[in-house]
Amino acid sequence: MNTIEEKMNRLTFLKQLGLTGASLMAVYCGVTMTSCTNEGDIAGPLPTGGITFDLSTTANAALRTKGGYVVDRTNNIVVAYTNVGTYVAVTLICSHEGQKKITYATDKFYCTEHGATFDNSGKGTNSNGSGGLKTYTVTQSGTILTVS
Structure with a gap:
């Protein structure tokens, strides 16, 4: 059994390897933190012919109510029914830091990770959302919606 003195934390280990300053931060951040990522590098193309959503199914019931939305994690998209009665779809991946945390409320898309907001056209409406969303x-x- 190891005593407290025998245990070594990650920071101590990296320092003993001679990693300090910027190199230490690069290693630490690369291992434990999400870097800022351009959403366009992550969001792949949708399947040929697009993705369909049947509004008559229970799984897509939220799309029958204005302000409702559905998240498709398989294809990384969010589909919403706006308050003016149109359907919109954007990537699930936030342009701020590449987090898959986009939701929809009060006629706007919202990233629950850092508070980025986007209008129905995917345009950012605050500083964290300045990169916009792929639409x-x-x-x-x-009763069939096709997202392409």
Whole structure:
């Protein structure tokens, strides 16, 4: 069994390797923190033909109510039904730091990680949202929405 004196924390270990200053911060941040990332580098293209959402299913019931939204984590998109009765879709990945934390409320998209906000066109509405969100085209045919 190790005593307290025998245990070594990560910072002490890295310092003993000779990593100090900027190199220590680079190693530490690269291992434990999320770096700022351009959302365009993460959000891949949607499948050919787009993604469909059947409004008649229970899974997509929120899209039948103005202000409602659905998160598709498989394809990293958020689809919302605006208060003016149109459908909009954006990437789930926030442009501020690449977090997959976009939600929808009160006719705007919102990142729960750092408070970035975006309008229905994906344009940032505060400093954390200045990078905007990737948007997609939404078409409707009967009860089927297609996001492409």
